Amino acid sequence: MANAVIAGAGEAPYRRHSPRGATTESLLAGAVRRALRNAGLQPSAIDGLAVASFSLAPDHAVDLAWKLGLRLRWLMEETSGGAGGINMLQHAVRAVEAGDATAVVVAAGDRLTRSQFADLVATYNAATRDHLAPLRFGGPNALFALLTQRHMARNGLLREDYGELVIAQRRWAARNPGAVYREPLTMTDYLAAPIVAEPLSRYDCAPVVAGADALVVTAGGRRRPVAVRALRASYNHDQQEGDGLRTGLALAREALWEEAGAGPDDVDVASVYDDYPAIVLIQLEDLGFFGEGEAKRFVAQTIAPRRLPLNTSGGQLSAGQAGAAGGLHGLVEAVRQLRGEAGERQVSGARRALVTGYGGVLYRYGACANAAVLERLR
Amino acid sequence: MRRGLVVSVCRTCGQTLFPRRALCPACGGASWRLERAEDGVVEEATTVRHAVEATDAPAVVLASVRLDAGPVIVACLEGQAGTGGRVELVAVDGAPIARPREGDSSKSRVGRHRRGQ
Secondary structure, eight states: OOOEEEEEEEEEEEESSOOTTOOHHHHHHHHHHHHHHHHTOOGGGOOEEEEEOSSOTTOOHHHHHHHHTOOOSEEEEOOOGGGHHHHHHHHHHHHHHHTSOSEEEEEEEEOOOHHHHHHHHHTSSHHIIIIIGGGTOOSHHHHHHHHHHHHHHHHTOOHHHHHHHHHHHHHHHTTOTTOSOOSOOOHHHHHHSOEEETTEEGGGSOOBOEEEEEEEEEESOSSSOEEEEEEEEEESTTTTOSOSSSOTHHHHHHHHHHHHTOOGGGOSEEEOOOSSHHHHHHHHHHTTSSOTTOHHHHIIIIITTTSSOBSTTOHHHHHOBOGGGHHHHHHHHHHHHHTTOOGGGOOTTOOEEEEEEEEEEOSSSEEEEEEEEEEEOO | OEESEEEEEETTTOOEESSOOSSOTTTOOOOEEEEEEOEEEEEEEEEEOSOSSOOSSOOEEEEEEEETTSOEEEEEEOSSOOTTOEEEEEEETTEEEEEEOTTOOTTOOOOSSOOBO
């Protein structure tokens, strides 16, 4: 069985407003070119492609292969939103290990106009189209406002606690030229921001941007390879019958850390899916970074002082959410950190990274959760 | 506009669900009785001040409502009903609207299952 590694990563620059003439396809192509260059590979070496994009339609994965000039023997298209990046990685690693492909490009990206985004959120699935859109529910922000109210009540949190997380990520973003929102943020700014839906303000909701991300997974070798030590997923764990304050990661936790031969204390850098601050804290708790009722303490003692390098790109909250690229963004950042290519925000000596994905809102909250532990090999 | 929101009750095990499923997550059953759930309690509410699709229409108040029948749903909240307030449901094209229950008192507890249809 071949040894699969991540050999490179790339990102098409995130932009609030994408340049005139840019398309979903051109953004994906930009990310793929950068990832191939980073891996030191020519397009002709690629024989597998995975893609996730909300705005690629009516094209599909094979159309993208055609437009990128790739001849393939392995192909997949992914649709689980914020959990899509890790899901594609899981399949790509297994394909390379099994010998179905030797070099796979995993790509995700979007360029959504305002009306495309409105259509996407209104018709995300049949339940949303039939039971939420007629209410003029305003998109997922309102659902996560309700979830955040539950999270605050359960954990005794104030808006300031989420603010500490948002501000810590913005401090990382200041050192990431690829982040869209980099200007310093104070608690006064945070608390004064316009409310989107109580208790969420503008800074609590990942801003929609245009962009794309890509990874290259190859069979062994390469320069500065990154291994996937563990990868676990959980889909529809509670049948949408719970309160959304637990994700499937709680079920995957034990196997994930056991397979990785590591635990939360061994993580040098973490990319935790951050569409909303409460979701970051829920996932960290599910993975055992802190116990029940300890969220407030963990924010104050670990996140605010940046003792745990968390979402070092600025995360989606500051770098922006480029549609389906949101599920790959954290993986790309973790790979850059482990390869020592994170520029001014490089975490010194980073060897092991945790990356999570979350998404696939069925009705009231996300149903897809997955996580990977990555490790620099040399 | 119709009173109550249509929920699905599994004929095999009695599990009550909204939105509808193809197979019962509890027992795998595929046979459903449709009932109208008319009552519930507001668990959280939020005013949507900034919607994806900007309109001039007044801001919508969205709420999580725990139906007496079991499921927690997302409804549009009309009138003054805070957290813990009892509401009655009406459905407009399948979309639930929650309104304060008139003359409700804590004594008038509504049965778990309403009549079938």
